[in-house]
Amino acid sequence: xxxxxxxxxxxxxxxxxxxxxxxxxxxxxxxxxxxxxxxxxxxxxxxxxxxxxxxxxxxxxxxxxxxxxxxxxxxxxxxxxxxxxxxxxxxxxxxxxxxxxxxxxxxxxxxxxxxxxxxxxxxxxxxxxxxxxxxxxxxxxxxxxxxxxxxxxxxxxxxxxxxxxxxxxxxxxxxxxxxxxxxxxxxxxxxxxxxxxxxxxxxxxxxxxxxxxxxxxxxxxxxxxxxxxxxxxxxxxxxxxxxxxxxxxxxxxxxxxxxxxxxxxx
Amino acid sequence: xxxxxxxxxxxxxxxxxxxxxxxxxxxxxxxxxxxxxxxxxxxxxxxxxxxxxxxxxxxxxxxxxxxxxxxxxxxxxxxxxxxxxxxxxxxxxxxxxxxxxxxxxxxxxxxxxxxxxxxxxxxxxxxxxxxxxxxxxxxxxxxxxxxxxxxxxxxxxxxxxxxxxxxxxxxxxxxxxxxxxxxxxxxxxxxxxxxxxxxxxxxxxxxxxxxxxxxxxxxxxxxxxxxxxxxxxxxxxxxxxxxxxxxxxxxxxxxxxxxxxxxxxx
Numbered sequence: 001x002x003x004x005x006x007x008x009x010x011x012x013x014x015x016x017x018x019x020x021x022x023x024x025x026x027x028x029x030x031x032x033x034x035x036x037x038x039x040x041x042x043x044x045x046x047x048x049x050x051x052x053x054x055x056x057x058x059x060x061x062x063x064x065x066x067x068x069x070x071x072x073x074x075x076x077x078x079x080x081x082x083x084x085x086x087x088x089x090x091x092x093x094x095x096x097x098x099x100x101x102x103x104x105x106x107x108x109x110x111x112x113x114x115x116x117x118x119x120x121x122x123x124x125x126x127x128x129x130x131x132x133x134x135x136x137x138x139x140x141x142x143x144x145x146x147x148x149x150x151x152x153x154x155x156x157x158x159x160x161x162x163x164x165x166x167x168x169x170x171x172x173x174x175x176x177x178x179x180x181x182x183x184x185x186x187x188x189x190x191x192x193x194x195x196x197x198x199x200x201x202x203x204x205x206x207x208x209x210x211x212x213x214x215x216x217x218x219x220x221x222x223x224x225x226x227x228x229x230x231x232x233x234x235x236x237x238x239x240x241x242x243x244x245x246x247x248x249x250x251x252x253x254x255x256x257x258x259x260x261x262x263x264x265x266x
Numbered sequence: 267x268x269x270x271x272x273x274x275x276x277x278x279x280x281x282x283x284x285x286x287x288x289x290x291x292x293x294x295x296x297x298x299x300x301x302x303x304x305x306x307x308x309x310x311x312x313x314x315x316x317x318x319x320x321x322x323x324x325x326x327x328x329x330x331x332x333x334x335x336x337x338x339x340x341x342x343x344x345x346x347x348x349x350x351x352x353x354x355x356x357x358x359x360x361x362x363x364x365x366x367x368x369x370x371x372x373x374x375x376x377x378x379x380x381x382x383x384x385x386x387x388x389x390x391x392x393x394x395x396x397x398x399x400x401x402x403x404x405x406x407x408x409x410x411x412x413x414x415x416x417x418x419x420x421x422x423x424x425x426x427x428x429x430x431x432x433x434x435x436x437x438x439x440x441x442x443x444x445x446x447x448x449x450x451x452x453x454x455x456x457x458x459x460x461x462x463x464x465x466x467x468x469x470x471x472x473x474x475x476x477x478x479x480x481x482x483x484x485x486x487x488x489x490x491x492x493x494x495x496x497x498x499x500x501x502x503x504x505x506x507x508x509x510x511x512x513x514x515x516x517x518x519x520x521x522x523x524x525x526x527x528x529x530x531x532x
Contacts, residue, residue, distance in 0.1 A: 133513045138499030161508070197524050230520065231527055233404030242427070243516065247399045250513035251520040254496065258463050258521070261497055 005079045014084065017055070017100065021088055024150040031103045033152045036089050038064040041099045043162035050075050051099035057085035061096030068097060090154040103152050106168040109140050114256065115182070117208040119175055119216060120147035121245065126212060127151060128159020129246040135163040137253035138260070143173040147211075175208070179223045182206045186224040188216045189252050191242075193227030201256040209252070212245045228252070271345045280350065283321070283366065287354055290416040297369045299418045302355050304330040307365045309428035316341050317365035323351035327362030334363060341365075356420040369418050372434040375406050380522065381448070383474040385441055385482055386413035387511065392478060393417060394425020395512040401429040403519035404526070409439040413477075441474070445489045448472045452490040454482045455518050457508075459493030467522040475518070478511045494518070 006014055019026040020034055027033050032052070035041050041051060054069060054077045061069070069077065080088075088098055116139045121127045127149050134142055144151060151160075151169045179186045184204030189196075208224060210216035221227055230243065230251050243251065272280055285292040286300055293299050298318070301307050307317060320335060320343045327335070335343065346354075354364055382405045387393045393415050400408055410417060417426075417435045445452045450470030474490060476482035487493055496509065496517050509517065 129510055129513060133509060136496075136498045136509050161510075197527065230402075231523070232402045233523065243399060243402050244395055244427075246513060247395060247516035250509065250516045254517040255520075255524070257497070257499065261463065 002076045003079070004077070006084070007081055009084065013053075013078065014080070017088055020100070021090075021154055024153065027103065027150065027152055032100060033103055033157065034088060034154045035099045035101055036091055036154055036158050037095045038062070038068050038097060040157060040162060041068060041097065043165055044099070044101055045072070047165040048102070048104055051101045052076070053078060053100040055080060055085065055088065055098040055100065057082050057094070057096055065095050065097040088154075090158050104165075106141075106170050108168055108170065112140055112182075113184075113204045114139050114260075115141050115143065115206040116249075116253065117143045117145075117173070117175060117178060117206055118148055119145045119208060119220060120211040120214075121209075122149055122212060124149050124153050124155035125159040126244075126246050128156040128161070128163070130209070130249045131156075131160045131163040131167055131169065133246065133250045134253055135160075135167040137250075137257045139167060139253060141168045141170065143175075143178055144169060144171045145175050146172045175217075175220050176223050179206065179208070179220070185226070187226050187228050188221050188224040189248055190216055190221060190227045190229060193229040196228050196230050196252060196255050199226070199228055201259045205256070207252060207256065209245065209249045268342045269345070270343070272350070273347055275350065279319075279344065280346070283354055286366070287356075287420055290419065293369065293416065293418055298366060299369055299423065300354060300420045301365045301367055302357055302420055302424050303361045304328070304334050304363060306423060306428060307334060307363065309431055310365070310367055311338070313431040314368070314370055317367045318342070319344060319366040321346060321351065321354065321364040321366065323348050323360070323362055331361050331363040354420075356424050370431075372407075372436050374434055374436065378406055378448075379450075379470045380405050380526075381407050381409065381472040382515075382519070383409045383411075383439070383441060383444060383472055384414055385411045385474060385486060386477040386480075387475075388415055388478060390415050390419050390421035391425040392510075392512050394422040394427070394429070396475070396515045397422075397426045397429040397433055397435065399512065399516045400519060401426075401433040403516075403523045405433060405519060407434045407436065409441075409444055410435060410437045411441050412438045441483075441486050442489050445472065445474070445486070451492070453492050453494050454487050454490040455514055456482055456487060456493045456495060459495040462494050462496050462518060462521050465492070465494055467525045471522070473518060473522070475511065475515045 035044055050072060054072060054075050056079055058081055116134045131142055151164055151171060157164060186206045188208040208216060208220055230248060301310055316338060320341050322345055324347055382400045397408055417430055417437060423430060452472045454474040474482060474486055496514060
């Protein structure tokens with residue numbers, strides 16, 4: 001391994017890392033991104049092998065970070081002053097290690113039984129959380145519209161906690177074409193529609209979820225087979241009861257999971 | 267109404283507002299807090315009446331903010347330079363209005379059929395999201411342990427989107443005493459336990475959910491009747507599949523809601 005102590009912001013590798021943090025275009029062009037923290041780096045390593053570069057701050061790293069750095073002793077390592085490291089990390093208190101990694105290509109499964117379509121989600125943390133939920137619920141593939149934030153940004157990776165490594169994510173999708181081509185039922189999660197709990201969710205399906213503020217676009221609502229709603233308490237009493245996009249996605253996808261488990265038990 | 271244009275950080279009212287943003291103790295001592303944005307202020311107004319003070323930034327406010335300010339024309343209003351306003355708001359891009367309000371006392375319902383116990387949640391946004399989910403799922407009361415972040419901080423209020431106005435929130439609760447006194451079944455959401463979907467959730471119950479990192483404490487796990495798990499896909503294949511605290515809470519509370527709806531339909 002090569003070990004470098006960089007202290008200048010003009011260092012070309014550091015400048016490149018800054019670009020990868022800030023620019024979706026740069027991440028896509030170079031098919032690389034940055035991972036923050038021991039858990040995420042271990043998860044990547046388990047699935048895709050060693051990262052290209054470890055980045056650590058001067059001073060104290062956590063015990064876990066130090067352990068990981070020792071295990072990955074043959075990976076090139078860059079030591080940075082605390083303030084320069086802080087420019088790269090998406091979290092306020094880092095565990096003291098980041099990694100530069102290749103973004104793998106999404107491997108689309110040959111038969112798709114349970115797919116998620118995410119329309120125009122803006123917040124990287126929300127997107128990451130939705131992908132994490134999807135992976136846990138057994139979704140096989142996540143399609144993201146062009147209006148979505150980048151699934152491989154450091155913040156979205158942090159929110160996903162490794163979901164992007166096990167769940168194929170296809171970005172830049174045209175939602176209407178996808179829905180019309182999908183060989184199964186297509187559903188959209190909306191504020192008004194059929195009850196989630198009265199829907200047969202055991203057959204092959206594509207579930208569409210929408211933007212934090214606006215929800216699913218009218219065009220996509222018209223394109224899907226059925227609009228679905230999560231029944232809520234006190235509905236209509238006050239305009240207060242609602243779910244945020246990530247929570248609504250969790251409820252919907254796990255209702256699919258529940259029905260499918262019941263089927264596999266039966 | 268009184269309209270004041272404040273430009274000095276030494277203004278005693280502005281200093282008091284800063285304290286309310288920063289200090290949980292000050293919010294509790296004065297039983298007051300700050301709301302950010304039109305939606306939240308409207309929701310508060312609908313439930314508890316007019317806020318004590320409106321706070322607006324110089325320059326452009328959104329159309330919605332301007333409309334609200336006109337409707338609340340008899341409420342005292344403070345105009346602040348943009349930078350001073352930014353010191354008060356918990357969001358990066360404000361809709362251009364905040365309000366100083368009284369924190370109401372929690373009204374505990376006489377019979378409790380569906381309660382949530384939140385143990386040591388640290389992140390105000392997560393806590394707010396969990397309260398929002400709980401209100402939507404029909405939870406009647408939320409108990410927060412002493413280790414929880416303050417439910418009435420501007421950030422938690424923002425995350426709750428009005429949940430704190432309709433859901434009684436009791437803070438500083440001793441979890442073990444509460445569980446032993448509760449007159450119904452007590453459940454804890456954990457990584458290992460009985461399947462959520464095989465549990466009868468129609469009877470009076472208290473659901474305990476835990477901290478983002480550590481989950482439910484061992485002491486609380488031992489104290490409850492049953493530990494419950496959300497079955498996940500690929501469990502054990504990789505250590506990646508899990509849910510964040512807010513998503514897990516959403517899945518669990520809406521499974522209660524689903525079973526209760528089925529009962530009310532039957």
